[in-house]
Amino acid sequence: MSMSPAEQTPAAEDAAMLREATFVRLRVHTSGAAVAAAGVIGRALETLDVPFRIRATEAPDTVANDDVAAVVGLSDADADLELDPRDGVAIVRELGVDPDPVVALAGLHAAGVSPEDDTALVDAATDAGVESRPGVAVPTADLADGLAHSTLVHAPFSADKERTQAALAELSLPAELDVDAHRRVASLVALEATGGEATPRSTTAVERVLHPEATPNGLFATVGGLADVLDATVREVPGLAVALALGHDARDAALDAWRDHANATHAALREATTGRYESLYALSCDLSSPGRLATVARLARDFRSPEPTVLAVGTGAAALVSTGPAGLDDDLAAAATELGDASATGSPEEATMRFDPSVEPKTVVEAVREVRR
Structure with a gap:
């Protein structure tokens, strides 16, 4: 049974406009949350054979009369739709499509939103092989690389892989990390990020890089690591981040952009x-x-x-x-x-x-x- 107009949710109204569009132009804020939301929406539109284009840019688009112009994570009074990245999953479901659980979770992670109340998304992620474990949310299996270039945290080892390797070496980690080893790495990062010049807010902020959701079957090691890569890449090479969010295998190029972004931003903060x-x-x-x-x-x-x-x-x-x-x-x-x-x-x-x-x-x-x- 369809809902009356008075009963429609904002997500349902947004989905109705997107579904009936001749062409959808999505202009996306250059943030991991926005590009991930655009990715899950774009995949849904593709499933429904609705033509679309996604651009992560601050410049307004040229729109034909019958196009739907939507912005994701931006304020734009001239847009037909202003979409909150946190609503991407709800909009896709209103379109009758199941969102990609890993990209959807990465978007929520980038937005600082817990998915715990969304049991359907959590169950879909579990079915896709996502599993919670102790440790750190980095995109690579190489912990030194992941921590040195993470932009989820700022610590003395940030943007310094050799220093990161030395700190990890002191933990005498086994070749295959077990639960205890993951916990020791997490403790190291928490102590490093909240000591010295860190402010009291750091004790809460560091949680973003702890308690990861591992993705053994994914292109990246953890959901939080993917969120970090999307956030960094969309600020470096926007089109590459859009391709990644849409499911294209752009892993190596995205990791290069992520490393460049991390090296530049951590150095700039210090100086x-x-x-x-x-x-x-x-x-x-x-x-x-x-x-x-x-x-x-x-x-x-x-x-x-x-x-x-x-x-x-x-x-x-x-x-x-x-x-x-x-x-x-x-x-x-x-x-x-x-x-x-x-x-x-x-x-x-x-x-x-x-x-x-x-x-x-x-x-x-x-x-x-x-x-x-």
Whole structure:
């Protein structure tokens, strides 16, 4: 029995528009959560023979009159649909398609959402071979590689594989890791990530890399590792991340992009000049990529910032993140108007901005502080 219009859920309404579309244009926020959601939606549309295109970009698309323009994880008043990445699974089910459980779980992991209440998704993941175990959520079987390049955590070993190998060597791990060995690795990471310069928030943030869901049959070692790769890759090579989310075997190229992203962002965080203001922590670093700056800001927020909101400013670009939805897209859009030829995009939780490279970082910081007062 079909639901009356009054009974339809937002997911059902979104699915109805997508199902009837002549062509769907999905514009995706450059985040792991958004690209994973777009991936499961795209697979469903393919199953239903609905033509679509996915672009992870801040630039609006050219849309024909009969196209459906949807944004995933972005705010865009001109779009036909604004889709929350966390709703991707519900939308796909309303389309009558079972979502890929591993990609769906990776998207929820990237969004910081627990899937425990979704028993159908958990059961489907179990049937696909996903299993919970102690240890760390990395994409590779090589732990040193996985931990050195993880952007789920910032620790003294980050972006330093030799240091990571030395730390792991002290644990005298067996060739085949058992439960005890996985637990010892997790304890090492937890201690390293929450000591020294780490802030109290790090004790919660480090949980993202612990208690992994292993994927023995997948391209990557864990669900959290896939989430990390999607998040890094969509900020480095967007088309590659889209291909990965749609199920194409882009493993090697994606891992290369993930390593490059990790090396650049961890180094930038360590070398950044910082400033603390009321409810805002600002970093100035030598980066020009909005995506890399967004990762720097997130890592600073989770492991280094004493304030809830972090602004990372580079050359011609900036990123703003916070501990919760805070209207950040509106804040950066307002700040952009104060900086002349500047533009901003994003969501209430994470936003980025481009501006003239000649603009000094302190000018950007002042513009953001002004609109947040």
